[in-house]
Amino acid sequence: METNKKKEFINDNIIYKKTLSISGIIYLAVAIAIFFGNTLIQGDNTSLKMAMMIAGSVFAIVGLVKLMAGKKKIIYKANGCPMKRCDLYFDNHEMHRLQQSLENKQFDVLPKLKPAEGNKAGIKLNLFISEDKKYASAQVLQFIPFDYEPVSAPISFYDEDVVALTQAIPNGK
Numbered sequence: 603m604e605t606n607k608k609k610e611f612i613n614d615n616i617i618y619k620k621t622l623s624i625s626g627i628i629y630l631a632v633a634i635a636i637f638f639g640n641t642l643i644q645g646d647n648t649s650l651k652m653a654m655m656i657a658g659s660v661f662a663i664v665g666l667v668k669l670m671a672g673k674k675k676i677i678y679k680a681n682g683c684p685m686k687r688c689d690l691y692f693d694n695h696e697m698h699r700l701q702q703s704l705e706n707k708q709f710d711v712l713p714k715l716k717p718a719e720g721n722k723a724g725i726k727l728n729l730f731i732s733e734d735k736k737y738a739s740a741q742v743l744q745f746i747p748f749d750y751e752p753v754s755a756p757i758s759f760y761d762e763d764v765v766a767l768t769q770a771i772p773n774g775k
Contacts, residue, residue, distance in 0.1 A: 613739050613756045616730055617679050620672045629665030633658045678732040685730045685737075688771065692717060694724030697744065697753065704740050704757050709770035726750050731768060738764040 636658035640651055676685040692700060693716040703711035704727075718724065724745050731738045738759040743750035759767055 613730075613758070615679050615737060615758060616685065616739060617677050619675045619677055621675055623668040623672050626665045626668030626672075629661050629668060631665075633661035633665055636661060676730060678737045681732075681734070681736065683732045683734045683736065685732045688729040688731065690717075690727040690729070690771070692725040692727065693719070694744075697725050697742065700725060700727060701742055701754055704742070704754075707759070707763055707766070709763075709767045712770045725753075729767075729771070731764060735764045735768060736761060738767055740767075 636654050640654040640658065643651055643654070676687060677683070678685055690712075696715045699711060700715060703709065703715075726743045726745070728741045728743060729738060730740075739756045740759070741756045742753045744753045745751075
Protein backbone atom coordinates (compact mmCIF):
# COMPACT_ATOMS: atom_id res chain seq x y z
CA MET A 603 0.00 0.00 0.00
CA GLU A 604 1.31 3.41 -0.92
CA THR A 605 1.89 5.96 1.81
CA ASN A 606 0.74 9.54 1.47
CA LYS A 607 4.22 11.08 1.36
CA LYS A 608 5.29 13.86 -0.96
CA LYS A 609 6.67 12.31 -4.13
CA GLU A 610 8.38 15.47 -5.29
CA PHE A 611 12.02 16.27 -4.72
CA ILE A 612 13.56 13.02 -3.70
CA ASN A 613 17.09 14.40 -3.91
CA ASP A 614 20.19 13.35 -2.00
CA ASN A 615 21.69 16.87 -2.09
CA ILE A 616 18.84 18.52 -0.18
CA ILE A 617 17.88 17.99 3.44
CA TYR A 618 15.05 19.38 5.49
CA LYS A 619 15.88 20.55 9.00
CA LYS A 620 13.40 21.47 11.65
CA THR A 621 14.46 24.45 13.74
CA LEU A 622 13.27 25.71 17.09
CA SER A 623 10.69 28.48 16.97
CA ILE A 624 11.93 31.54 18.84
CA SER A 625 8.43 33.04 18.87
CA GLY A 626 7.15 29.85 20.55
CA ILE A 627 9.72 30.25 23.33
CA ILE A 628 8.73 33.91 23.76
CA TYR A 629 5.03 33.00 24.01
CA LEU A 630 5.81 30.38 26.66
CA ALA A 631 7.95 32.86 28.64
CA VAL A 632 5.09 35.40 28.57
CA ALA A 633 2.67 32.68 29.74
CA ILE A 634 4.95 31.79 32.66
CA ALA A 635 5.28 35.48 33.58
CA ILE A 636 1.48 35.88 33.52
CA PHE A 637 0.94 32.79 35.69
CA PHE A 638 3.59 34.00 38.14
CA GLY A 639 2.03 37.48 38.19
CA ASN A 640 -1.31 35.89 38.94
CA THR A 641 0.09 34.37 42.15
CA LEU A 642 1.26 37.81 43.31
CA ILE A 643 -2.22 39.32 43.13
CA GLN A 644 -3.85 39.38 46.55
CA GLY A 645 -7.38 40.12 47.55
CA ASP A 646 -10.78 39.38 46.09
CA ASN A 647 -10.02 40.61 42.58
CA THR A 648 -11.27 37.39 40.98
CA SER A 649 -12.09 38.93 37.58
CA LEU A 650 -8.47 40.07 37.17
CA LYS A 651 -7.18 36.65 38.25
CA MET A 652 -9.56 34.93 35.81
CA ALA A 653 -8.50 37.23 32.95
CA MET A 654 -4.82 36.54 33.69
CA MET A 655 -5.45 32.78 33.79
CA ILE A 656 -7.19 32.90 30.42
CA ALA A 657 -4.46 35.09 28.90
CA GLY A 658 -1.73 32.84 30.32
CA SER A 659 -3.46 29.75 28.97
CA VAL A 660 -3.81 31.29 25.51
CA PHE A 661 -0.13 32.30 25.44
CA ALA A 662 0.89 28.82 26.65
CA ILE A 663 -1.19 27.03 24.01
CA VAL A 664 0.07 29.26 21.19
CA GLY A 665 3.65 28.83 22.40
CA LEU A 666 3.36 25.05 22.54
CA VAL A 667 1.82 24.87 19.06
CA LYS A 668 4.59 27.04 17.63
CA LEU A 669 7.24 24.93 19.35
CA MET A 670 5.74 21.68 18.10
CA ALA A 671 5.27 22.92 14.55
CA GLY A 672 8.72 24.50 14.41
CA LYS A 673 10.15 25.89 11.24
CA LYS A 674 11.40 23.80 8.33
CA LYS A 675 14.59 24.89 6.65
CA ILE A 676 15.81 23.54 3.35
CA ILE A 677 19.58 23.02 3.36
CA TYR A 678 22.10 22.14 0.64
CA LYS A 679 23.81 19.16 2.22
CA ALA A 680 27.30 19.70 0.73
CA ASN A 681 27.99 23.08 2.34
CA GLY A 682 25.06 23.64 4.74
CA CYS A 683 23.81 26.70 2.85
CA PRO A 684 20.09 27.53 3.20
CA MET A 685 17.98 27.20 0.07
CA LYS A 686 14.98 29.09 -1.25
CA ARG A 687 12.04 27.36 -2.86
CA CYS A 688 10.41 28.81 -5.94
CA ASP A 689 7.38 27.36 -7.72
CA LEU A 690 6.56 28.43 -11.27
CA TYR A 691 3.36 27.45 -13.06
CA PHE A 692 3.03 26.95 -16.80
CA ASP A 693 0.40 25.96 -19.34
CA ASN A 694 -0.04 22.21 -19.98
CA HIS A 695 1.23 22.54 -23.54
CA GLU A 696 4.62 23.83 -22.38
CA MET A 697 5.75 20.62 -20.63
CA HIS A 698 8.01 19.37 -23.43
CA ARG A 699 9.66 22.78 -24.00
CA LEU A 700 10.18 23.19 -20.24
CA GLN A 701 11.81 19.78 -19.84
CA GLN A 702 14.02 20.32 -22.90
CA SER A 703 15.16 23.74 -21.70
CA LEU A 704 16.14 22.33 -18.30
CA GLU A 705 17.90 19.27 -19.72
CA ASN A 706 19.82 21.36 -22.28
CA LYS A 707 20.46 24.20 -19.80
CA GLN A 708 18.78 26.71 -22.12
CA PHE A 709 17.35 28.88 -19.36
CA ASP A 710 16.60 31.82 -21.66
CA VAL A 711 13.52 29.83 -22.83
CA LEU A 712 11.86 30.02 -19.37
CA PRO A 713 10.55 33.61 -19.63
CA LYS A 714 9.15 32.81 -23.09
CA LEU A 715 7.00 29.91 -21.88
CA LYS A 716 3.27 30.55 -21.56
CA PRO A 717 2.37 30.94 -17.87
CA ALA A 718 -0.69 29.26 -16.39
CA GLU A 719 -3.85 31.35 -16.51
CA GLY A 720 -6.20 31.53 -13.54
CA ASN A 721 -6.55 28.20 -11.82
CA LYS A 722 -5.45 26.16 -14.84
CA ALA A 723 -2.04 25.33 -13.41
CA GLY A 724 -1.21 22.20 -15.35
CA ILE A 725 2.60 22.20 -15.10
CA LYS A 726 4.60 23.20 -12.06
CA LEU A 727 8.34 23.77 -11.92
CA ASN A 728 9.76 23.31 -8.43
CA LEU A 729 13.07 25.04 -7.92
CA PHE A 730 15.35 24.93 -4.90
CA ILE A 731 18.20 27.44 -5.15
CA SER A 732 20.97 27.80 -2.58
CA GLU A 733 21.48 31.31 -1.30
CA ASP A 734 25.16 31.26 -2.32
CA LYS A 735 24.12 30.33 -5.90
CA LYS A 736 26.33 27.21 -5.90
CA TYR A 737 23.56 24.63 -6.29
CA ALA A 738 20.03 24.40 -7.64
CA SER A 739 17.60 21.56 -8.17
CA ALA A 740 14.63 21.59 -10.53
CA GLN A 741 11.77 19.19 -11.07
CA VAL A 742 8.80 19.31 -13.43
CA LEU A 743 5.42 18.19 -12.07
CA GLN A 744 2.07 17.83 -13.82
CA PHE A 745 -1.31 18.37 -12.23
CA ILE A 746 -3.29 15.15 -12.20
CA PRO A 747 -6.60 15.67 -10.42
CA PHE A 748 -6.08 16.60 -6.80
CA ASP A 749 -2.26 16.58 -6.78
CA TYR A 750 0.92 17.34 -8.70
CA GLU A 751 2.81 14.24 -9.86
CA PRO A 752 6.49 14.26 -10.90
CA VAL A 753 7.06 14.06 -14.63
CA SER A 754 10.84 14.06 -14.42
CA ALA A 755 13.51 13.25 -11.90
CA PRO A 756 15.11 16.21 -10.12
CA ILE A 757 17.83 17.87 -12.19
CA SER A 758 20.82 19.40 -10.40
CA PHE A 759 22.69 22.52 -11.51
CA TYR A 760 25.96 23.92 -10.20
CA ASP A 761 27.83 27.25 -10.11
CA GLU A 762 27.45 29.29 -13.35
CA ASP A 763 24.38 27.29 -14.41
CA VAL A 764 22.67 28.31 -11.16
CA VAL A 765 23.43 31.98 -11.82
CA ALA A 766 22.03 31.68 -15.36
CA LEU A 767 18.93 29.92 -14.05
CA THR A 768 18.21 32.58 -11.41
CA GLN A 769 18.61 35.35 -14.00
CA ALA A 770 16.13 33.62 -16.31
CA ILE A 771 13.41 33.13 -13.70
CA PRO A 772 10.47 35.47 -14.35
CA ASN A 773 10.02 38.15 -11.66
CA GLY A 774 13.66 37.67 -10.58
CA LYS A 775 12.82 35.39 -7.64
